[in-house]
Structures are given as C-alpha cells and as structure tokens.
Amino acid sequence: IFMPVSGIVMGMNSGYGFPFFQWSFPGRETPNKPLAGKAYKAHKFIGQFYEYLIPLHIAAAGVHVVRGHTIFKRINPFAKA
Numbered sequence: 001i002f003m004p005v006s007g008i009v010m011g012m013n014s015g016y017g018f019p020f021f022q023w024s025f026p027g028r029e030t031p032n033k034p035l036a037g038k039a040y041k042a043h044k045f046i047g048q049f050y051e052y053l054i055p056l057h058i059a060a061a062g063v064h065v066v067r068g069h070t071i072f073k074r075i076n077p078f079a080k081a
Contacts, residue, residue, distance in 0.1 A: 002046055010039035 011018025015031030018024075064071045073079045 003043065003050075006039045006043040006046065010036050010043055013039065 008018060012025070012027050013032040013036040015027040015029075015036075017027040061071060
C-alpha cells in the first residue's frame, strides 16, 4: 500500500499530477517540492527493496519445494487438503 500512496503524494505535490490508466489527475497549483522529493526518495527506496525481496521470496518457495514441503497445496484455496 505504501508504493501507490507515495506515488500519488509525489505526483500531486510535484505539480505534474499523475496518470492512472486512461485518466490523468492534475497536480497542485502550488507545488510542494520538498514533500514531493521526500515521497520520491521513499518511493524509490521501497521499489528497490521489492526488487530484492520478491526474487528472494520466490527462491525461498523453491527451496521448500525441493525439500519436499507441500507449501503450494496448503496455500491454494482450491486444492484439497
């Protein structure tokens, strides 16, 4: 939830606004550049954190599969237990 919130704060306070699929929301008439800068840094930091966290999470799931654990059967709501 932090990524979209920081992106919206960044876009709205930069004065440029932000796109959302086919819509575009305008930014503030009087930009708050310091707040937009802080939101940008936070947005970038969390994005880089996810770039490492997601592959690590996938690798950990692979390790469990190799060890013979039935993790995917347990987390799949459509599989029979």
